Amino acid sequence: MTQETRLDAVKLDGSGPIYDQIRRAVRDLILNGTWPPGTSVPPEHALMEQLGASRMTVHRALVQLAREGLITRRRRSGTIVASPPASHAMLDILSIPAEVEKLGRRYDYTVLSRANGRPTAELSLRFGLKRGEKIIHLVALHRADGKPHVLEERVIHLATVPAAAQETFETTPPGDWLLGHSLWSQAEHAISAIPAEPDDAQLLDIKPGEACLLIERKTWNQDAPVTAVRLLYPGNRHRFIGRFGPYGEV
Template sequence: MTEPQFKSWQSIQDEVLRRIHAREWPPGAVIPNEADLAQEFGCARATVNRALRALAELGLVERRRKAGTRVALHPVSRATVDIPVIRQEVSALGKIYEYRRLSRARAAPSLGLARRFCAEGSIQCLHVTALHLASGEPFVFEDRWINLETAPAADAQDFKALNANEWLLANIPYTHGEIRLAAQAATEAEAMILDTRPGAPLFVIERLTWDHARAVTFARLCYAPGHSIVTQLGAAP
């Protein structure tokens, strides 16, 4: 069989994306250099360079002089809202990050959540709750459900040291997702965890991510009172 020819930088970009998504090149891996890729794809080195630059602009690979090109440890899509790494959110505030896993159990989600997962019949999930702190103060309460049909490797993780947020970004690919932002009153349980009063206004993010047609995880993130998000529109001049 004749090997496919890659003549355009877009076709090379698509092939590199396929390898990253399939974990042939996992997060943190150094990919072959431009000369080797040009030989493999049967194209000019400049064509490979253009494809890798485009992927770097998307945040999917990191390029450093003399160090080569590496798959981003926490790849994100710049064309949509990023999935933040909570540790980095805390560090950006100049505070010390701390993590506490509160609970971990295999469980069936509620009927409403199963429907959001588009699951037919029963579905097995890993339910993990955790508290992320900033310099000793509650920062965000994480209530997460992981679909074990999509991410079976999560069942072997205790998430005591490495939080589910970072583990999923490093190990389970996602193609798209849904994010809901809301202001909600703290329940008694949320208030106790976040060290505030019941009914206090909380900034809540609900995020459901998918790998093509398969739901990966649903996370409900309740930030302590006073939290705000700053974002940018377009590129700075």
């Protein structure tokens, strides 16, 4: 799609302030799929000439679109249509491949590290483990269209799920494997906002200190612990939603 084609697509409807007409025109092109994520938005000077508007008017419209999360403005590379944030039901036991595929993106993942045995003191503190427990400790990076989607750190309790000791997790992510090979009767969730540590930021392709959403989940089968996981999502790419009625989620 050439810049001229994109300019021709911006049509004002004549209703209300010019900046808001520009905002609505660009917004509608994004929401109806005419300008998909990653599309370059015409620069301010081109929109000024095409629409006969002042720089301040065009700038105001684009700033508002950026605030709404529809476009991303970068000094050197210009303005592009933003990728829509992923939405999640807050308390679901998530299948990350299904989550990515639901967004219409290609899923893949890599197991970055795996260790079997007893937890270190640091790991025991992070996951609330007993030092004598036998566990698998996994770190995996999940990607959407080749870009980091979520960083997963997980422990699996081998006393509850002994079959996990023989599983490589090379073709099936740990969470999906557990859903098919273990039972759970209780789950605990905690959601918080944290700054990205340097090592995590590098893996997620974000800046150190950038806001992330952390989901911490533990599951049990009766009183026996099954797994505990920390899922770290880049905060500007995700939002979490839930709809509930008097008798639970609907």
